[in-house]
Amino acid sequence: MKNQHHLKQTKRSEYAFVLEGNNEIFGTGALAEVGAHAKHLGMRRVALYSDPQVSTLQIFDTVLKSLRNSHIKVSTFTGVEIEPSDRSLKAAIRFAEDDDFDGFVSLGGGSVIDTCKAVSLYASYPPRNFLDYVNQPLGQALPAPGPLKPHIACPTTFGTASECTSVAIFNFIELGTKAGISNRAIKPSMGIIDPEALITLPTPVVAANGMDVF
DSSP, rough: OOOOOOOOOOOOOOOOOOOOOOOEEEETTGGGGHHHHHHHTTSSSSEOOOOOGGGSSHHHHHHHHHHHHHHHHHEEOOOOOOOOOOHHHHHHHHHHHHOSSSSEEESSSHHHHHHHHHHHHHSSSSSSSSSSSSSSSOOOOOOSOOOOOOOOEEEOOOSSSSSGGGGGEEEEEETEEEEEEOOOOGOOOOOOOGGGGGOOOOHHHHHHHHHHHH
């Protein structure tokens, strides 16, 4: 019997793409182990990024306590904007540049994790111009000059899977458009997914996350 198919062949513009495995920790209570994982990655002085809402929740205290119990010095930045802009990214980057951090932890949704991914790049290798790492045509899309400082991403939502991607999205205010940073180096070193972090999610956010999945 002759093997047949009915798909029309077209000229291919891309022949391959890369799928890389992710270092993910999943389990109830996993956030209480952040400190141990951070210490294993060599972190001694950490910048913890979050947003004004998540920073008021018990899970924030859990992460903070875990880091400190592992004898890691922690400074917190809780001013991440929902739907981050270039303005908020620059503020988060300045925070990292003002101290000698050797690692980053993000606790929040995609906005927080994306912000921290950008911070890890810009703080590790400060560019001459903010747009140097931003995707074309707005920026130059320059690659990272080398490995970044470790970043543990702790998602509190489930729609974007930002903890395992190498992309960060933000609003470019001046031009009124979305922009992105696509760089393999910014993918978090580890993702810690704790179902307890989702307990306090408002119903509309749960619904929006469900739509994001599709």
